[in-house]
Amino acid sequence: MSQLISSITVSTSERFVPFLANEYDYDKAIVNYTKAYGYYSKSSQFQHAAKITNFIGDMYLENNDKENARFYCTKSHDMWKELPIYTSENSHCLFANLIKLYGRLEDSKQIARDYFLKALRIYENSFQMCNHTEHDQSIAQLCEYIADGYHQEDDDNNAYQYIMKSVTIRREYASSTKDRSDLFNCLEMCRNIYAKTHNSFSSVLKYEWLDLFNSDVTRLFHHCKDLLDARDEIQKSLDFHLIPKEIHAAKRLEHSLKRLKFILKTDPENDEEIIQVHCQVGDEYKITQDYNWSIQHYKK
DSSP: HHHHHHHHHHHHHHHHHHHHHHHOOOHHHHHHHHHHHHHHHHHHHHHHHHHHHHHHHHHHTTTOHHHHHHHHHHHHHHOOOOOOOOOTTOHHHHHHHHHHHHHHOSOOOOHHHHHHHHHHHHHTOOHHHOSSSSHHHHHHHHHHHHHHHHHTTOHHHOOOOOOHHHHHHTTTTTTTTHHHHHHHHHHHHHHHHHHHSSSSOHHHHHHHHHHHHSSTTTTTTTGGGHHHHHHHHHHHHHHTTTOOOHHHHHHHHHHHHHHHHHOOOOHHHHHHHHHHHOOOOOOOHHHOOOHHHHHHHHHO
């Protein structure tokens, strides 16, 4: 009975940590994770212990303590190596969390990107190993890390492709204020990247950006000055009466075709997403009255 009570206490403590992290109380989060680690270690649940050790490293990194973050990251990796399921190409999403942390600790953008791409491959192919239903939020976050690295290296074409992949995922989860804030931040990164290559922000994304800004202005108040300036800039560039739906469709079509090309190149076996983008392209060709192309994409 005492072991069951301890298990429930640890489980509750562990579930409470993400709330603490969202509230930026990383010290309390570390305390909770450390309690969970102690329980899992004593009860020989070593996979959970390795997972928790990695999460402690995450919290230290969020708290700008790279030394302790690296210590716990390495400790978690050593623990993983002792697990029966471990291989050098481990495909469990929990191992991807570790690889992602290695990337965040790297100063070299190329080495960091190699870690992020490896973690991305694991998240996208880990379902048989970990039995989780989806890893979309983790994939979106990794795409943002990769996009940011490319952006800092002035490779904005690659940066744009990855940030748009994140935007596509974030849109599907934009129900809570937290999720809409994540999408907003993603669109803000997209805005900065797009502006460098096109000297403007996509008219399609402008409306989405403004809609999120207007609906969550209080939640986003900590960005207020910069975002208000950005909002004014975007609103000045929009004329709601002079931009017909055909122009919007043409812009969306341009981005969807780029997206389709990117998916076919980087993830050719992702049939579900390829079908979805083909349907989007078909819809947009229909609006621009290019019916032959529309039919071809529907057929595909």
